[in-house]
Amino acid sequence: MEANLDIITRGLNDKQKEAVLTKNGPLIIIAGAGSGKTKVITQRIAHLLATGVNPWNILALTFTNKAAKELKSRIARIVGEEIADKVWAGTFHSIFARILRIEAEEIGFTSSFTIFDADDQLSAITNVMNILLIAQQTTPPQQVRSKISAAKNQMIDVDTFKQNAKSTLDKQTGLIFETYEKYLKDNNAMDFDDLLLNTIKLLEKSQAVLSKYQERFRYILVDEYQDTNRAQYRVVNLLAKAHQNICVVGDDAQSIYKWRGADIRNILDFERDYPYTKIVKLEQNYRSTKNILKAADSVIKNNKNQLPKDLWTDNIEGEKVEVIACADERDEANKIISLIKSSIVGDLSYKDFAVLYRTNAQALALENALRTANIPYVVVGGLSFFKRKEIKDITAYFRLLINKKDNEALQRVINEPPRGIGNTTMQYVRDYAIKKEISLYEAFSEAEQITGLQQRAVTAIKKFTEFVETYSAFENVEDVADYLSQFIEATGLTEMYRELGTDDANDRWNNIQQVISDISIYFKTNTNANLVEYIQQIALMSDYDEKNTSSDQITIMTLHTAKGLEYNTVFLAGLEHGLFPMVRDKDDDIEEERRLMYVGITRAEKKLFISYANKRMRFGQTELTSPSKFLYEIDADVLDWAEGKRLLEEKERRQNNLLNGKFNYSQGRSSDNYSQIPKSYGTAAPVTAEQKTTVFPFKVGDRVKHKVFGEGIISGLKGVGDMRQATVNFYSVGKKDFMLKFAGLVKVG
DNA sequence: GACCTGCTGATTTTT
DNA sequence: TCAGCAGGTC
Numbered sequence: 183m184e185a186n187l188d189i190i191t192r193g194l195n196d197k198q199k200e201a202v203l204t205k206n207g208p209l210i211i212i213a214g215a216g217s218g219k220t221k222v223i224t225q226r227i228a229h230l231l232a233t234g235v236n237p238w239n240i241l242a243l244t245f246t247n248k249a250a251k252e253l254k255s256r257i258a259r260i261v262g263e264e265i266a267d268k269v270w271a272g273t274f275h276s277i278f279a280r281i282l283r284i285e286a287e288e289i290g291f292t293s294s295f296t297i298f299d300a301d302d303q304l305s306a307i308t309n310v311m312n313i314l315l316i317a318q319q320t321t322p323p324q325q326v327r328s329k330i331s332a333a334k335n336q337m338i339d340v341d342t343f344k345q346n347a348k349s350t351l352d353k354q355t356g357l358i359f360e361t362y363e364k365y366l367k368d369n370n371a372m373d374f375d376d377l378l379l380n381t382i383k384l385l386e387k388s389q390a391v392l393s394k395y396q397e398r399f400r401y402i403l404v405d406e407y408q409d410t411n412r413a414q415y416r417v418v419n420l421l422a423k424a425h426q427n428i429c430v431v432g433d434d435a436q437s438i439y440k441w442r443g444a445d446i447r448n449i450l451d452f453e454r455d456y457p458y459t460k461i462v463k464l465e466q467n468y469r470s471t472k473n474i475l476k477a478a479d480s481v482i483k484n485n486k487n488q489l490p491k492d493l494w495t496d497n498i499e500g501e502k503v504e505v506i507a508c509a510d511e512r513d514e515a516n517k518i519i520s521l522i523k524s525s526i527v528g529d530l531s532y533k534d535f536a537v538l539y540r541t542n543a544q545a546l547a548l549e550n551a552l553r554t555a556n557i558p559y560v561v562v563g564g565l566s567f568f569k570r571k572e573i574k575d576i577t578a579y580f581r582l583l584i585n586k587k588d589n590e591a592l593q594r595v596i597n598e599p600p601r602g603i604g605n606t607t608m609q610y611v612r613d614y615a616i617k618k619e620i621s622l623y624e625a626f627s628e629a630e631q632i633t634g635l636q637q638r639a640v641t642a643i644k645k646f647t648e649f650v651e652t653y654s655a656f657e658n659v660e661d662v663a664d665y666l667s668q669f670i671e672a673t674g675l676t677e678m679y680r681e682l683g684t685d686d687a688n689d690r691w692n693n694i695q696q697v698i699s700d701i702s703i704y705f706k707t708n709t710n711a712n713l714v715e716y717i718q719q720i721a722l723m724s725d726y727d728e729k730n731t732s733s734d735q736i737t738i739m740t741l742h743t744a745k746g747l748e749y750n751t752v753f754l755a756g757l758e759h760g761l762f763p764m765v766r767d768k769d770d771d772i773e774e775e776r777r778l779m780y781v782g783i784t785r786a787e788k789k790l791f792i793s794y795a796n797k798r799m800r801f802g803q804t805e806l807t808s809p810s811k812f813l814y815e816i817d818a819d820v821l822d823w824a825e826g827k828r829l830l831e832e833k834e835r836r837q838n839n840l841l842n843g844k845f846n847y848s849q850g851r852s853s854d855n856y857s858q859i860p861k862s863y864g865t866a867a868p869v870t871a872e873q874k875t876t877v878f879p880f881k882v883g884d885r886v887k888h889k890v891f892g893e894g895i896i897s898g899l900k901g902v903g904d905m906r907q908a909t910v911n912f913y914s915v916g917k918k919d920f921m922l923k924f925a926g927l928v929k930v931g
Numbered sequence: 932g933a934c935c936t937g938c939t940g941a942t943t944t945t946t
Numbered sequence: 947t948c949a950g951c952a953g954g955t956c
Contacts (some may be wrong), residue, residue: 275946376946543942604932742944802947
């Protein structure tokens with residue numbers, strides 16, 4: 183035992199040790215970025231096991247599949263596969279789905295209930311709206327969906343929602359909400375939020391069930407606690423109440439999911455909920471250089487709402503943060519690539535680099551450039567494999583096999599491939615099913631009695647139900663994987679794509695083949711696996727996780743996806759006002775954007791680059807952009823000298839402009855630097871800043887002076903107005919390109 | 932019922 | 947820009 187403990191705490195600092203060795207009672211670990219959080223969690227579980235806690239009495243909840251997988255494999259490395267397998271470690275959604283399958287009958291579902299993802303949810307809501315005759319134009323289903331989801335996250339039930347509804351939209355949403363809930367039950371389905379809500383209902387309804395799980399989960403651990411919502415908070419509270427052995431780990435500075443219902447109160451109120459809470463702060467950062475940490479700190483300190491903490495590191499000072507100014511997104515991508523190429527020295531290789539961005543749309547330009555440059559890369563996240571149309575079709579077929587009440591699945595596949603059961607037919611069936619309060623599939627069996635149906639349609643329906651029935655007897659099948667692959671073939675989907683033969687169809691066909699092989703692997707590696715579990719796994723999985731972690735490639739992904747990861751060299755791309763921080767409307771939370779920036783900066787170990795473009799394609803149009811305010815928040819000391827200084831000047835200029843109440847670009851000169859479009863062009867429309875055309879008084883051959891680079895000669899000019907750029911050949915440093923509006927060049931001689 | 936076409940709105944972020 | 951869909955035609 184002694185030896186064991188020694189191994190468990192070896193290499194940990196005092197704070198980490200304290201967190202690991204605190205076995206009983208409520209514990210909150212405030213874990214700064216790069217402070218060895220995952221290690222502490224893993225060692226803590228290892229310690230529980232080493233001191234006699236049964237693995238099945240431990241519940242470890244994570245936020246993402248990736249985190250869960252990582253945790254499981256780390257535990258396995260210490261205590262072995264067999265014991266690790268018995269620990270309940272997984273995402274909130276997967277763990278509670280597992281419990282709900284076991285206890286489904288208690289709350290009026292069957293154990294083969296379907297999980298609706300966001301897409302299913304949306305189409306279910308659209309269906310409900312059609313039934314209620316609510317127009318999509320005045321009541322956008324998308325908005326209804328997010329309102330319902332937000333309500334569920336906050337545990338606001340239908341009745342309360344309806345009572346609080348003031349606006350027309352909210353009142354409509356209330357009606358839809360009510361019918362949607364009934365619709366879910368009729369479909370034997372739960373949406374993502376229900377996996378939590380129904381668990382809460384289950385635990386609150388039956389003391390026996392509650393006690394059962396309280397006894398099972400004597401030790402509870404929650405990772406990324408700052409990102410939990412009220413429903414998650416509630417379910418954890420219920421489970422932990424009896425034994426109070428609850429440990430939550432989080433960092434308020436990295437809370438980036440408020441938009442999804444994450445409630446910072448959960449972390450702030452923890453001490454109030456558990457009066458004898460022990461607090462451990464992990465403040466030593468092992469990941470980043472001093473400069474990177476300083477950059478992160480200088481940004482996050484602009485946030486008012488945060489817990490006091492002092493992140494520090496023993497690591498070297500390191501290189502400064504380099505800012506890269508780019509003309510547009512293509513230039514940005516190319517500059518990033520050439521910087522990566524020139525950075526690969528010593529034992530660095532592609533896998534040590536990551537490019538992070540705010541929106542998935544930014545991946546496109548990067549991907550194109552990387553492909554052209556022949557650099558191996560992987561996009562994490564983005565358009566999920568399981569959200570592709572053909573994959574959703576396949577899984578909808580599976581869903582129908584295990585849950586005939588799943589109307590969403592049925593409607594999705596009924597005419598895919600076309601089998602002569604179109605919208606007119608389905609409308610008759612829907613009307614009939616609603617009237618008789620039965621599922622669509624049940625209505626199919628009474629097809630002859632449905633008024634309006636053509637004989638041809640009735641025949642097609644019979645053929646379809648026969649097909650489904652043939653494959654519904656999967657219970658006693660020996661080789662499920664083989665069985666399913668036959669089933670997929672029998673749906674006619676693969677045949678359809680084969681015959682189409684277009685590039686797009688070939689891709690889709692390939693994707694389906696990938697599912698078939700995935701199924702085969704799944705059933706080979708999970709001996710007790712069944713179809714229900716497999717489908718649930720898909721429903722809760724955003725993508726195939728970490729397919730090629732071993733191969734040497736650059737990783738590109740969104741900032742949200744990057745949370746918890748670290749790379750030697752990190753590029754933060756698209757640091758432009760409006761894009762990052764993203765500002766859409768007044769409700770947007772700048773502090774959350776800043777936390778996201780903080781997360782981004784702290785992903786870097788040794789070197790951080792930050793880039794912005796002066797113009798960028800958005801919505802198919804080129805927009806002029808300006809550097810993000812976050813750039814100006816970074817301590818100028820840690821920014822690369824030339825760029826840092828330039829940014830500082832720019833900032834001063836802006837402040838002066840604000841003071842003077844005007845916006846002039848070249849210092850020392852004012853309105854004579856630009857002329858306006860002649861007023862006669864428009865009638866009464868006011869001239870906005872964007873419409874002004876700036877004319878800079880430079881020509882090729884002019885001698886100019888730059889604050890940083892000194893004197894030089896303009897060797898080229900291009901672009902018009904604000905986009906006008908100059909190439910200047912400096913006596914000191916050679917050729918440099920500038921946007922004139924930022925460069926602050928002054929004519930000399 | 933299948934196919935074509937022109938329009939619209941989407942770009943946060945995820946279980 | 948471009949995918950997805952409503953609405954119209956065959």
